[in-house]
Amino acid sequence: MTVRKRFIAGAVCPHCQAQDSMAMWRENGVDIVECVKCGHQMREADKEARGSVRDREQVIGIFHPD
Template sequence: MSVIKRFVAGAVCPRCGEMDTIRVYRNEIREYRECVKCDYVDGQNLDGSPEEAELETRVNKQQPKQAEPKPDPNPAAQPLMFVPNPGQKKKE
């Protein structure tokens, strides 16, 4: 069986942004689209099954849960607020 590649009128390449450079073809399992200008290739399964698992990187890796902060050992302590001395004049 020979593969028939067809251009898609008005389609814009997601990589280079050129119009009318995308062609589509398929085999028994997947459908592909490719750009003839920048060699962009993308595919999807015809039956709707999910793609292969994405490689784990630091960007898409699940972050470990942060430990909850420890309770304050002295809950009666209050913060100090420093205010300027009312007897001093402000410098201008």
């Protein structure tokens, strides 16, 4: 299965401060945002998937691309 990644226009990486380097995709009910320059990742699960997110993962808000 091919994962379709979408870039977030104007987003700045909280780790390396690079602009327009954040890509987003969805895996198993979890939204994942990753900086393509430094590899920093943030994750947010839907209510159904929240129980399976590990405690050590960094969680952000749910993204709804329109």
